[in-house]
Amino acid sequence: MTGARGHRNPGAVATAALLCAVTAAGLYGCAEPGPSQPRPTPTSAGVSPLTGLPARAGPVLAVKIDNVPPARPHTGLADADLVYVEQVESGQTRLMAVYSSRLPDRIGPVRSARESDIELLRQFDRPVLAYSGAQSALGPLLRAAPLHLVTEGNTPGAFVRDTDRSAPHNLYLRPARALAAAPEAGHVKDVGFRFGPAPADGTPVNSRTVRFPATRYTFTWTPADRAWRVTMDGRSDGPLKAATVVVQHVTVRPSRFHDFTGAVSPYTVTTGSGTARILRDGRVHEARWNRPDAQSGTTYTTPSGAPLNFAPGQVWVVLTGGR
Structure with a gap:
């Protein structure tokens, strides 16, 4: 990773792997967690700003998820802190699932990014964006954005293909490996949500x-x-x-x-x-x-x-x- 942007080079990935091996406690996400394992570093208030629940702070991982009927049922979506629904071509939708408090073993199926994702994710602090690819002309904008990009092309070990599903609905993310390849990713922060008693009306x-x-x-x-x-x-x-x-x-x-x-x-x-x-x-x-x-x-x-x-x-x- 060069700074906080774009694709990582092989040396950066090797360095991240070495740090995982030699650090006694390990960096966040270096070891594969069990299903829904909490992340290791407490927030200042001990409460997630994305869910209002007790949680440990971790880097933010955003995953672009397919949502046409052949892509369902999804994997790992129930463990997301936050799920955005976005319209794409032909009136279909895709999901942007945001993780910090908990990580499942796998997430997907993963699909391609869109221009809207850049603006949507700017509210997070240098998050990891995992996606399957993008229209070629969009690539420079993604690489220039304050995002840590994780794709099958630049981080193949973070993805797996499900042989029981047909392409393109068969690509799944291993989130712990994605985060291990982006050790400089920003941690969760306040994005404007407030939690507490409901208004008296409604x-x-x-x-x-x-x-x-x-x-x-x-x-x-x-x-x-x-x-x-x-x-x-x-x-x-x-x-x-x-x-x-x-x-x-x-x-x-x-x-x-x-x-x-x-x-x-x-x-x-x-x-x-x-x-x-x-x-x-x-x-x-x-x-x-x-x-x-x-x-x-x-x-x-x-x-x-x-x-x-x-x-x-x-x-x-x-x-x-x-x-």
Whole structure:
């Protein structure tokens, strides 16, 4: 890795491996953890700024995950601190799963990055971005961004192919190996979320569906779990249970890039301000979101301007151009 950006060179990877071997306690992520193993360094308050739960701080790993029907069920998604839903070509969606508190053994299937990801991830401090590739013209922008890039091409040991699945839906990340190859990755920080008691108002709701042109997400309140069960296109993807769901209304416009078929890639604008609906504790709350620039996190407030607290646990942010 040169500084905090772009691809690593073989010497940097070898150095990281040597440090893992000679450091008694090991660097974070050098040894393969068991499923959902907590990370080693405590936060100053002992609470994750991404989930509001007791956690140990670690570097931030963002993974671009496929989400067409052949890519499901996903692996490792339930262990993410934070999941973003983003629109891509042909009205489909992909997921950006963000990890810091816990790491599963594998994550995937992994797919390609988009231009929107650069702006979205600027709110984190030099995170690792694991993805399968990108449109060739986008490569220079990714390499210039404050990201540690991990792909099958530059870190082959961090990926594995599942022989029971067909390409391109068969590439999986070994997250501990990805982080071992990026020892300078930034640690988790405040991105604007606030956790605590819910506002006194809100409208009771049993479920809420968010539709994209070719995909739909339904979040159903389950009182026994005190969480929203996630279904995609009418099907459950295993035990996905979000404590808080943010339906964030954003601008989605054409980007400068297109996929291999020639379809123009959407660009999801995550800076600025707008409206949102926050699902927590079986209620929906009207909200405003604000992110003044790409380096800042996103704050969510009630219509009167008071901070709108999330329920502690996994957070889903659905970035939708619909209303």
